[in-house]
Amino acid sequence: MIELKDITKSFDGRPVLKNVSATFKKGKCSFVIGASGGGKSVLMKCMVGLLEPDSGIIDFDNRDFLRLDYYQKKKLRQEIGMLFQGGALFDSLSVEDNVAFPLRMFTTMGKSEILDRVNFCLKRVKLDNANKLFPSNISGGMKKRVGIARAIALNPKYLFCDEPNSGLDPLTSRVIDELIMEITEEYDITTIVNSHDIKSVFDMGDHIVFIYKGESLWEGNKDNLRDSGNPQLAEFIKASEF
Amino acid sequence: MTYLESFGRYLLFLRSCFRPPDKWRMFWRSLLMEVYKMGNDSFGIVSIISTFIGAVAVIQFGSQLQGSLVPMTILGRIVRDANILEFSPTITALVMAGKIGSNIASEIGTMKVSEQIDALEIMGVNAASYVVLPKIIAALISVPALVTYSMFLANVGGAISCYFSEIVTVDMFIQGLRMDFDPFFITHALTKAFFSAFLIATISAHNGYQTEGGALEVGSASTKAVVQSCISIIFFDYILTQLMLYK
Numbered sequence: 291m292i293e294l295k296d297i298t299k300s301f302d303g304r305p306v307l308k309n310v311s312a313t314f315k316k317g318k319c320s321f322v323i324g325a326s327g328g329g330k331s332v333l334m335k336c337m338v339g340l341l342e343p344d345s346g347i348i349d350f351d352n353r354d355f356l357r358l359d360y361y362q363k364k365k366l367r368q369e370i371g372m373l374f375q376g377g378a379l380f381d382s383l384s385v386e387d388n389v390a391f392p393l394r395m396f397t398t399m400g401k402s403e404i405l406d407r408v409n410f411c412l413k414r415v416k417l418d419n420a421n422k423l424f425p426s427n428i429s430g431g432m433k434k435r436v437g438i439a440r441a442i443a444l445n446p447k448y449l450f451c452d453e454p455n456s457g458l459d460p461l462t463s464r465v466i467d468e469l470i471m472e473i474t475e476e477y478d479i480t481t482i483v484n485s486h487d488i489k490s491v492f493d494m495g496d497h498i499v500f501i502y503k504g505e506s507l508w509e510g511n512k513d514n515l516r517d518s519g520n521p522q523l524a525e526f527i528k529a530s531e532f
Numbered sequence: 533m534t535y536l537e538s539f540g541r542y543l544l545f546l547r548s549c550f551r552p553p554d555k556w557r558m559f560w561r562s563l564l565m566e567v568y569k570m571g572n573d574s575f576g577i578v579s580i581i582s583t584f585i586g587a588v589a590v591i592q593f594g595s596q597l598q599g600s601l602v603p604m605t606i607l608g609r610i611v612r613d614a615n616i617l618e619f620s621p622t623i624t625a626l627v628m629a630g631k632i633g634s635n636i637a638s639e640i641g642t643m644k645v646s647e648q649i650d651a652l653e654i655m656g657v658n659a660a661s662y663v664v665l666p667k668i669i670a671a672l673i674s675v676p677a678l679v680t681y682s683m684f685l686a687n688v689g690g691a692i693s694c695y696f697s698e699i700v701t702v703d704m705f706i707q708g709l710r711m712d713f714d715p716f717f718i719t720h721a722l723t724k725a726f727f728s729a730f731l732i733a734t735i736s737a738h739n740g741y742q743t744e745g746g747a748l749e750v751g752s753a754s755t756k757a758v759v760q761s762c763i764s765i766i767f768f769d770y771i772l773t774q775l776m777l778y779k
Contacts (some may be wrong), residue, residue: 338654367656378647392655395555450654 292337292448292480297346299332306332307343307442310506312499316348317478318445319471319494321485324501325526330484331452336451338370339363350448365406368396371441371479373451373470377433379425379440385412386421389439396444411439412509431462438469442477446505449474451483455490463487488530491515500526545738548660549668559666566670570632571736574678577631578624582682585619586611586689594699608690608708613717615686617777621721624682624771627726628675629761633736636667638759640740641750649741664737668730675729676722683721720776725771729766 292314299307307329314320315418322330335341337348339355348355350366358366379388389408393399399407412418415435425433434454441449451470455463474481485491491498495512500523508520518524553559589611597607640663643649652659687709694705703767736757 341652360653364656364658367654370654370656372651372654374647374651377646378651380648380651381642381646395655395657396557 291351292482293349293514294337295347295349297333297336297343297348299336299341299343306504307336308504310501312506312509313455314480314482315497316480317475318496319474319481320497321483321491321495321501322501323485323491323526324500328501329504330501334450334452334482334484338372339367357489368444369447370448371444371449373434373437373441373449373454375453375456377425377437379433381425384421385417385423385428385436389424389443392444396495406442411443414442415439423426427507430457431465432459434466435469442473445477446479449479449481451481453484453486455485455487463490486530488527537669542738544712545660545729545741546734547666548658551658551661553661553665554657556671562666563669566666567673571669571674571677574628574631577627578682579676579685581623581627582620582685583689584684584693585623586615587693589614589619590690590693590699590705591697594697596664597657605704605708607700609711610644610703611690612687612709616683616717620682620686621679621724621728622765624679625675625732625765626762628678629732629765630758632671632744633732633757633761634754636733636736637740638750640664640737641743641753644743645746660741664741668716668733671729671733672726676725679721679725723776724772727768728765731768732761735761735764
């Protein structure tokens, strides 16, 4: 479980996050939604430690991330998997080496064990025969799937997905959504997805946080999303569906 | 204030680069690759430039000495000392700043804008140490090696120039090369080479690491890296020469 308490972040005196609090439960697929520039990406970057909030608490199963020392943070980060908007695959490495990277870096597994794990992860994302391809030779959807395979290689406890559907056609988006959903349930992961894609939110949103101009205005689930009673959220859903 | 701030960022960046690697095996592998890339790829250009520097030095110094009462054997000594003390370490470093400096900045800049650096950080890898440290160590190995090679080749270039221009005979030139050799000049040249290598690798990596935006910013970071590296090399060239030759 990840708990955020009063997260505040500003850039050059301009507040981007204002006392954002939320709880993301284990085994659930949680969504952070909101318009572009609303603070979703900054919030995610704060959660994974790429940005440091000005104040607040980010609690990973009773471990306050902001108060951990360098080595404790490193250890916790090995429990985090992240799927980036553009995949963020290492250009110079093949698909196989990309997925093997965290295993080579953080485990004492032998070559054959690593290869078995890589093949398992690639099979899990339905990319059985892509081992030797390079990121420049694969499509956007495949890059995302490789990104997921790399993110789950170390059996993470927490999975962060930044706009997993951006730039993908509706069919591929659906495949990626299903994968994220299945992996979350299968491995009992705390999954947090940043998204604009309202269809994905209605399909998968076990828990939803709506961020508007840096403030967390609403929390709920896909069943009460339409009856939130929040005018900004209603406007967001209407605009997204239109 | 901006300069101080950016110098402070540079120092903090250096601190994060010099943390021990997460996995030594991966560090050695990427170090070997970097040494090969830097050394092998720059071998040709350093060879051509060094040979011609030596050749031109012979003609220029030779033209100054002609008609004077100074014995022409001194030409070899002058060219040797100029090559060892200044031409080889400084010009090789400037060439390397243009070649490997821009390469380092654009490679790291591209990794930064395509979120590959972020991906490393989130995995728990110290990205600065993983990506930059092998490049710094590789530069510290390959730049002095190339400078040493350049010193040798510049003198060979001088001998070739003597052969074709007939300013002095090759034998007289070699006699001059052997005259009053001070081994400390090699120490001086290699010290400059080490400083230059460190400056090129760290300044370029820092510029790449600070890149935000897209392709345009990567190009601009690469240009800035080369300009800053060149200025720093010249500046430290002056400081080190002052400190080491005028004790």
